[in-house]
Amino acid sequence: MEAQIDLEKERLEILSAFKGLLKATKNRTRQDTAYIRKAFDVAVEAHKDMRRKSGEPYIYHPIAVARICVEEMGLGATSIACALLHDTVEDTHITLQDVEDLFGEKARRIIDGLTKIPDVFDQNTSIQAENFRKMILTISDDLRVVLIKLADRLHNMRTLESMSHDKQIKIASETKFLYAPLAHRLGLYSIKTELEDLAMKYTEAAIYQDIQLKLKSTEDVRNRFIRRFVNPIREALNKEGYHFDMKARTKSISSIWRKMQSKDLPFEEVFDLFAVRIILDTPIELEKADCWRVYSIVTDFYQPSPDRLRDWISTPRANGYESLHTTVMSPQGKWVEVQIRTKRMDEIAEKGLAAHYRYKENQKDDNKFDRWISEIRDLLENPDVNAMDFVEEFKMNLFHEEIYVFTPKGDLRVLPVGATILDFAYDIHSDIGNKCIGAKVNNRLVPLSYQLQNGDQLEIITSSKQKPSEDWLRLAGTARARQKIKSALNDERREIAADGKEILERKFKQLHIQFKSENITVLERFYGFSSATDLYIRIAKGKLDLSKLRELENVNGLLQLEKKTTVHKDKHELDVYPKINKKDDTIIIGEDFKNIQYQMARCCNPIPGDPIFGFITISEGIKIHRINCPNAEHLQSKMAYRCIKSRWRSQDLVARVAAIRLIGIDDVGIVNKITEVISKELNVNMKSISFEANDGLFEGRIHVLVYDTEHLDTLMRKFEQVEGVKRVERYDTTED
Known part of the structure; x- marks a missing residue:
């Protein structure tokens, strides 16, 4: 009876969650309400016996995803x-045909895009990459597939606590690698930021908590500073009669950590921990003029940094983002970023392209987005690209800063920072790219490798004799250019291969050998090629001795290899994969693991106490990496099928190498003091030490042998107490 009461209580809570969703849906018609209600009823019925890992009814997840779609x-x-129904086809008895019958063809297409590909395990591909590719295939048909998928991913990240630790790491790495950059490219800045922060919470837990605590402890001081900073601006804007809203937002933990890494700073020295945003309520025709007037008022009070002005109002970013950013000096000697925008711009900045479609007046941005869609189509049109290559190329197209360059007629083109002449040529047309031999930039002749600068004006020089070469792939930065080059090279390879095939046919005829696929396979093995195309190309280039064909036995026109040759698979496929059950197996460091060799990865040198995972390599057994290793995100998101759970055996006392960096003020005897700490510390052996002094500062790098993270922390705390040492940190040996 009690279970019945609980079920009734749950039913009421689910209804209440649905009412909350309807309440959040603004401007809905009667038909809209009926359509959403029908989807809710179908989803509740389909998922009625399902629960999430946390134990709550599964239907809470689709409702939460739908709510993100509405509110955020x-x-x-x-x-x-579609958000309410997004898991029904994959997880319940509902079929795509049912969806079409009940909700129409458009809903069917969206749900199909959201339904994962069958999880058929193929150890040479990444299921995540295939799923991602399938989702992106729909981007040019219906952007909503990607937006709902991002909402789904955001809710999964918000409720990741109930998952096992290795699942948390895998999903967080995948989110950081693919979904956060995708949200950024679609202009969903708040979602991108939250995804990055939630991913960091699991992949860099200690650093995340440390920055979170420091932000909390400095909150009151920050708030007092902000109040003093904004007061004069607020008074001046009120006096001028502006309708506006003013917000101060603290930077996200992940962006603070990025700044600390890129600028090599401790938390205390990151100056722009927050930004002040001024949001004007002004008609669209006055937007630009009013934003610049507000900029003028802000800089009347505070001195701006001339090289930190960003005008994304005159030239919006490719994802539709418009805003005016400046960094000004406060009376307390701190730099403060000020963002000036209108209500319309703010909604587009917060809700990305979803909001953008409601402001169709501004056509030029739609065109920019359409150009991005066409680049994705170019990527998808190439049948030779496998899922992993697709993800790599697609990622290149996502997370880039932009530069603005001009054609000879003054047309504006937006390209990523680091783009070259070739990128610009292919951006105009494939034929121009294929025949490009150089360019005039601002009337000066430059080579193909020249990197474009903001404001450059370009004239491409072509030649009918020119054709793409392999080197061009190194010179091109955009996915579009690289794709076109690969396509041209493949066309050329096919032409050469056709010539080679013809030569081989003639040779076969001469030796009375049948031209059959079985004979081609024998030749591939005999000459050691992985494909018939490679074989034909070598024949066409005259680099294969066809007289050796006589060494093969010819039985009625069919070739026989003298000895049965086997194509050697990668060592990990032969030895490691069959022995491992990825779901249940855990490598315990210090114990034998199924007679499979494992070793510590050199890129991050794990020591006992570090959270770790194993990665099955091609020829060196299993490598053990730290979860926050520089390569972990790449391995966990792209090749999760080769990752295996690992942990330390608690009594495993083996000294391992850890790398420590010290920064401080150069002084006589500082090296002596530091080496003294090591020699006095029990059971610590030094492997190497190097010091560099420059302009009164020193940087020391020490490799020491320690037993575990606790042992390492004790040593680092002792270094911090040495007079003159300002910073002590562990670093990855990949930096050396």
């Missing part, structure tokens, strides 16, 4: 219905 993306009724 501003999507409409079709998207809400």
Whole structure:
């Protein structure tokens, strides 16, 4: 009876969650409400016996995803219905045909895009990459697939606590690698930031908590500073009669950590921990003029940094982002970033392209987005690209800063920072790219490798004799250019291979050998090629001795290898894969693991106490990496099928190498003091030490042998107490 009461209570809570969703859906018609209600009823019925890992009814997840679509993306009724139904086809008896019959063809297409590909395990591909590719295939048909998928991923990340630790790491790495950059490219900045922060919470737990605590402890001081900073600006804007809103937002933990890494700073020295945002309520025709007037008012009070001005109002970013950013000096000697924008711009900045479609007046941005879609189509059109290559190329197209360059007629083109002449040529047209031999930039002749600068004006020089070469792939930075080059090279390879095939046919005829696929396979093995195309190309180039064909036995026109040759698979496929059950196996460091060799990865030198995982390499057994290793995100997100759980055996006392960096003020005897700490510390042996002094500062790098992270922390605390040492940190040996 009690279970019945609980079920009734749950039913009421689910209904209450659905009512909350409807309440959040603004401007809905009667038909919209009926459509969403029908989707809710179908989803509740389909998922009625399912529960999430946390124990709560599964239906809470689709409702939460639909709510993100409404509140954080501003999507409409079709998207809400599809968000409610997004897992039904994959996890329940509902079929795509049922979806079409009940909700229409558009809903079917969206749900199909959201349904994962069958999880058929192939150890040479990444299921995540295939799923991602399938989702992106729909981007040019219906952007809503990607937006709902991002909402789904965001809710999964918000509820990741109930997952096992290795699942948390895998999902967080995948999120950081693919979904956060995708949210950024679609202009969903707040979602991108939250995804990055949530990913960091699991992949860099200690650093995340440390920055979180420091932000909390400095919150009151920060708030007092902000109040003093904004008061004069607020008074001046009120006096001028502006309608505005003013917000101060603290930078996200992940962006603070990025700044600490890129600038090599401790938390205390990161100056722009927050930004002040001024949001104007002004008509669209006055937006630009009013934003610049507000900029003028801000800089009347505070001195701006001339090289930190960003004008994304005159030239919006490719994802539609518009804003005016400046960094000014406060009376307390601190730099403060100020962002100036209108309500319309702010909604686009928060809700990305979903909001952007509601402001169709501004056509030029739609064109920019359409160009991005066309680049994705170019990527998808190439049948030779496998899923991993696709993800790599697609990622290159996602997370880049932009530069603005001009054609000879003054047309503006937006390209990523680091783009070259070739990128610009292919951006105009494939034929121009294929025949490009150089360019005039601002009337000066430059080579293909020249990197474009903001404001450059380019004229491409072509030649009918020119054709792409392998070197061009090194010179091109955009996915579009690289794709076109690969396509041209493949066309050329096919032409050469056709010539080689013809030569081989003639040779076969001469030796009375049948031209059959079985004979070609024998030749591939005999000459050691992985494909017939490679074999034909070598024949066409005259680099294969066809007289050796006589060494093969010819039985009625069919070739026989004298000895049965086997194509050697990668060592890990032969020895390691069959022995491992990825779901249940855990490597315990210090114990034998199924007679499979494992070793510590050199890139991050794990020591006992570090959270770790194993990675099955091609020829060196299993490598053990730290979870926050520089390569972990790449391995966990792209090749999770080769990752295996690992942990330390608690009594495993083996000294291992750890790398420590010290930064401080150069002084006589500082090296002596530091080496003295090591010699006095029990059981610590030094492997190597190097010091560099420059302008009164020194940087020391020490490799020591320690037993575990506790042992290492004790040593680092002792270094911090040495007079003159300002910073002590562990670093990855990949930096050396």
